[in-house]
Amino acid sequence: MSDKNFDLVVIGSGPGGYVAAIRAAQLGLKAAVIEREHLGGICLNWGCIPTKALLRTADIFTNIKHAESFGIKVEKASVDLAATVKRSRQVAAQLSGGVSGLLKKNKVTVIDGHGKLAGKGKVEVSRNGKPVETVSAQHIILATGARARTLPGLEPDGKLVWTYKEALVPDTVPEKLLVVGSGAIGIEFASFFNAIGSKVTVVEVMDRILPVEDADISALAEKSFKKQGMTIHKATTVSALKKSANSVTATFKDKNGKTSEDTFDRVILAVGIVGNVENLGLEGTKIKVDRTHIEVDEFSRTGEPRVYAIGDLTGPPWLAHKASHEGVICVEKIAGEKDVHPLNTANIPGCTYCNPQVASVGMTEEAAKKAGYELKVGKFPFIGNGKAIALGEPEGLIKTIFDAKTGEMLGAHMIGTEVTELIQGYGIAKTLETTELELMHTVFPHPTLSEMMHESVLDAYGKALHF
Template identity: 40%
Template sequence: MSKNVVVIGAGPAGYVCAIRLAQLGNQVTVVEKDALGGTCLNVGCIPSKALIAAGALLDKARHAETMGITFGTPKVDVGKLVEWKSAIVGKLTGGVGGLLKNHGCKVVRGDATFTGPKTVKVSGGADGDVTLTGDHIVIATGSVPINIPGFTCDEKDVWSSTGGLAPTEIPGHLVVIGGGYIGLELGMMYSKLGSKVTVLEASPGALPGQERDCVKVIERSLKKMKIEMLTKTFAKSWKKKGSKTVVSAEVDGKMREIECDQVLSTVGRRPFTEGLGLDKAGLAVNDRGFLEVDSQLRTKVPHIFAIGDVAGQPMLAHKGSKEGLVAAAVISGQPDEYDVRCVPAVIFTSPEMASVGLTEDQVKEKGLEYKTGSFPFAASGRAMSLMETDGFVKIISDAKTDEILGVHMVGPEVTELIAEATLAIEMGATVEDIARTIHAHPTLPEAMMEAAEAVHKMAVHIYQKP
């Protein structure tokens, strides 16, 4: 039976949910206060990867002489670069709009506020004030950057990731607050585009929470790129000194001033629920700001669903899209639930890093007997031909069952290679399943096969001491 559904938010969770709802025969209204596609398409995943690709191309041009290819000195036209990036964003967001229209989804612009458990008032948009009623309501409002004390992001002197993706010039010296994946992705990108980069990270190392063996490769790369990484460091304040910005930071217990041209704050994101009037719907966020949901993405009010960043960690676009598909199925009467064994994480640093499943530390904490096998890209012919030999593929398996528990990669194009590992874990594959599968040669995925062989000390293209 067709339902009338209101989806609040048109990011990767919301628009995917809306389209699937329409495909399943429901009447769908999408409320969006900003651009279709949400943070990911407009000021996150897509524009950052476009600029990162540009930085990588510039870096390859600088090193092409090794292959016997020479260019003139590469130059960056920032205006054209940002225009190119914006064109990609425009095509994708326009595509989302077209898909919603073609599937019969109505889009209402403005801020949504609950006025009751089944009613939402939309105001402030071009459509004027509109009251919507839904048999079901899906909250997909996403997340926003966190501001730390003393560093409110004005997108002028202090950028958030949003400002960092729309530069008018390449800063001479960029200070990045936060050594997580957003900070390192953008910091390394700006380094390749010509900036001197200093990263301030509160924890003892880069990329806290990630597989340490992989992180060590990234930390070595930071040194090669001459990016200064200050750990156990807390940014305290900033001030203007002529045309420069001076950042005051506590570095390992001692105060230090760092003069730079631009500050980029990337200390994380928080779920966005301000102004939603959740209390009018009988809802409240937990102590971490998330809406708690069950395996079918229902909140404690059964006809209201929450998906994406607002529904909890991990705050990743692909996890939100999956939740959107599940919520749409459940609303449509199908017996579905969010039942996934793993969610891949991809980090577009230099080299790239990707992980899925348990880390070695997590396996140890669970008290599991395990084995590991690694294969270095330095032994990969394909990696050599790309001049990208840093890194490896590491597989962690259950010592008793041979089942794959986790796969962690750092190296060329591993953000693409992780899909095989994700499917393997989701299907309950064993290390032997991967090792016995023929992988095309010469390709980067051969490293996955060889790492599987290495778990049992049988890798062919590296020597393993018996």
């Protein structure tokens, strides 16, 4: 077994891990990344990126089905599932290769294998379950991410009951599909399969779909999904899955205890994630784990000196961009950079790439009221925007929430075409602690979807011009 010495070793190369390593190298630290599977982690290989490639196919197919309304005649369009999946995997592979190039460019050492803590400043690397080398580091960042949560009696088998991994490489378009869970992952897969021909049913244990979003946005999303043909059961659990050779019979239980059954060709489980804390050598350390997630302070420090944790491993929000930013903050603090500020999760936008898209930043109206704020709330519908009508996308809403006393923007919530791109405008506004006056005085270009952001702010103060 050889010995290597580094200033920083990162275990895991997802959007948190590889970004942390690159930033460390930029700051003059000798850095290494240990990765047991794919550079880029789950997000790049089995999450954010390949799902967006699939959803792009769904969007194009949906547009083709409505092409005649734009003066274009298309006959007998169909989806080639194998080609769709192949493109998705090619996109993921291209970007994984890009991460490899970035690490090489920045002179970050990449070590193939499974890393685990092996005493103070030591990381043991194993391949195929056997230790092959030990590396030393002044600082160690744990960035091992998370995996799909499973529930008793609803365990995935990879054939009839899928997690996100099987759903990304389907061998068939299920005639009837059950999606358990209506968070971002569940709704994105529901949207994809519904668009390409599956009859989709979504079951959500909470009293509304997309439960972390503002209630107005959830309601509009449900209305749109039902219009597209989805069946949605809220305040309902799946109590059992009974498998036959080629189908699954699900037992539903609603909030009143009433049960019912339905049979599906495939089931996708999207009931949350759990942190990858196993086999990391945490035993005997001062690292604390709470419900599969490692506890850290505002600079990602664990209870063990010089050991840090970032990304999905540390809890919500479970977002790639949150992990990347945490990695940068963590490394800059390690390197002694000045003016390193803790991450304010209230300023992190969240995006769901279903059709219609959903995006938000900050507090929901309900949360702001519970926090005791007196509110000014503005809303502007897509139907009042010229660009949205020209695009043939008149369905949607932009909602903004302000502190009535100070003008601070507390939250912004959107549903409609391209809102995942628009939301960053409000993200910048929140980071700059912008008030309603600065937003009102900002000139938004015409004709753009972004004009609705301006109008929503104006509406909060009774000044909307176009609705």
